[in-house]
Amino acid sequence: MRHYTCDLCGKALTPTSGPRMILKMESYPAPEETTLTDATTEADVVEEVALLLEEAEEAGAEPPVPTTRKASYDLCIPCHRRVTANPLGRARPATPRFSGN
């Protein structure tokens, strides 16, 4: 039997520790002319590409030509919950802030 560990926290994922969640990610450059039918998905891809370009600019390098990337991760339940709540790892998750009055 194959042994899995959480790709985020490193915890061993055994049948007794709960289900193993598989996270699949795919990013690719958007076609030039698109009709935005699925705004959420398009926005996510655009944001990731923008981030890559920004990083390259900071490093003083030529922006790389983005290519299709696919990745798959094994996650434990708490890490899966964390990642799906904030998939882009933003410093401030989009949660409403309430003032105390």
Ligand SMILES: [Zn+2]
């Ligand atoms: Zn984990």
